[in-house]
Amino acid sequence: MSPTPLAPATGRSSDEGSPAGTGGSLWSGLRPLVLRLHFYAGVLVAPFLLVAAVTGLLYAGSLQAEKIVYRHELSVPAGDRELPISQQVAAARKAHPEGEISAVRPSPEDGATTRVLLSGVKGVDPDHTLAVFVDPYTGEVRGALEQYGSTGALPLRTWIDELHRDLHLGEVGRLYSELAASWLWLITLGGVLLWLGHRRGRRTLRSVARPDRTATGRRRTMSLHGAVGLWAALGLLFLSATGLTWSTYAGANITDLRAALGQTTPAVSATVGAGGEHAGHHMGSGSMPGMDMGGTEGGARHSADVGLDAVLKAARAEGLDNPVEIVPPAEPGSGYVVSQIQRSWPEKQDSVAIDPATGEVTDVQRFADYPVLAKLSRWGIDLHTGVLFGPVNQIALAALALGLILLIVWGYRMWWQRGRASAFGRPVPPGAWRRVPPYALVPLAATVAVAGYYLPLLGIPLAAFLVLDPLLARLPAVSRRVSGRR
Structure with a gap:
């Protein structure tokens, strides 16, 4: 609450008194x-x-406005069957061969597009990615927009968010x-x-x-x-x-303070095979130059790669249902990281690491196992940004x-x-x-x-x-x- 009136130089102020329970x-x-x-x-x-x-x-109004302004990119007519993720990524790369694939967000629900996220794209803020929107039923590229943050904010919401923040x-x-x-x-x-x-x-x-x-x-x-x-x-x-x-x-x-109390947010370890020196890979930071994530040869790929479809299947078997984000191996010796990204209640924040050579799950991190302060921090931030309880929030x-x-x-x-x-x-x-x-x-x-x-x-x-x-x-x-x- 802002300024409360004060009294003149003499006499008692208009809000003189003692709160209940205080001497x-x-x-x-x-x-x-x-x-x-x-x-x-x-x-x-x-x-x-x-x-x-x-x-x-x-x-507070930007989340709903974003769905209206970018309706063409975000939604498509629902079809009977989705294409394999590898084909959707290939369609995105054909339309946008620039940059590197930093992550893929498969269509989270019927009628929603798949996002293929590209980093290192000329003209895109280094802290942002270029999101290529693909129709999961036909492989049609619906457009490309700059995206920011783990909530997938598009240009309108990003602009308002940065105005609010700085x-x-x-x-x-x-x-x-x-x-x-x-x-x-x-x-x-x-x-x-x-x-x-x-x-x-x-x-x-x-x-x-x-x-x-x-x-x-x-x-x-x-x-x-x-x-x-x-x-x-x-x-x-x-x-x-x-x-x-x-x-x-x-x-x-x-x-x-959270680190001193042992209450930091844990991250799944993406280290696989002989790449032990790369332990501690964090979700969302990886990319691999030239990688198409579809099981075919790529510029800096592992000699064997089960491909994106097998990776997604392995994550589903661990209980990671939609929405999820798939991050490719950051470097040799690391694996794919698949993470749930639902911030609305109930939150879905489980993540797994998968060996690209075998398709086996090498590490699992459950949101249920987060420290108390890490959970409270996650819930608090999502409530502050208006995503925890949707429109009511x-x-x-x-x-x-x-x-x-x-x-x-x-x-x-x-x-x-x-x-x-x-x-x-x-x-x-x-x-x-x-x-x-x-x-x-x-x-x-x-x-x-x-x-x-x-x-x-x-x-x-x-x-x-x-x-x-x-x-x-x-x-x-x-x-x-x-x-x-x-």
């Missing part, structure tokens, strides 16, 4: 700091949150989204505490969670801001937590993004309604920390220190606030002393 002395000590921090963070970080919310709203500014632009995600949870929690303190006299949840219809002016705006913020709080906390997993600095810290994300936009607009309106005389409110009074009981101050300080370490774009500005804001309280007294001397 008056504890809250009276914490409240000035929470209120001031919520205000500053709301005013300064809200523009970044507004951009994230608007672009997130666009992204404003099309690359690594520099990612700092905006990390700053927004780092502060969103703190602004939200602060806003919830302030609202519960303001509504502490209400006896029912319904009375706390709905706006005051009798209020007018700034109080009405604050009532809308607080009630909607309370409803949206859990969703905003979720977006903050999952958004940080993609960030530059905080994301790296989270990855390191996307509608919920759109509603949450719209709610955040309204919270920011109401927050700035409250700021405007306060007038120029108290536009920046009063700083935290000197000695405010001394009013906080030690039993609360010590864990609070430890929490702030840990959060600041793992979230540097939260920690650095927060440290600056804690140092500079109390100094502002001393400026009037210093100014009076200077004026008196004159």
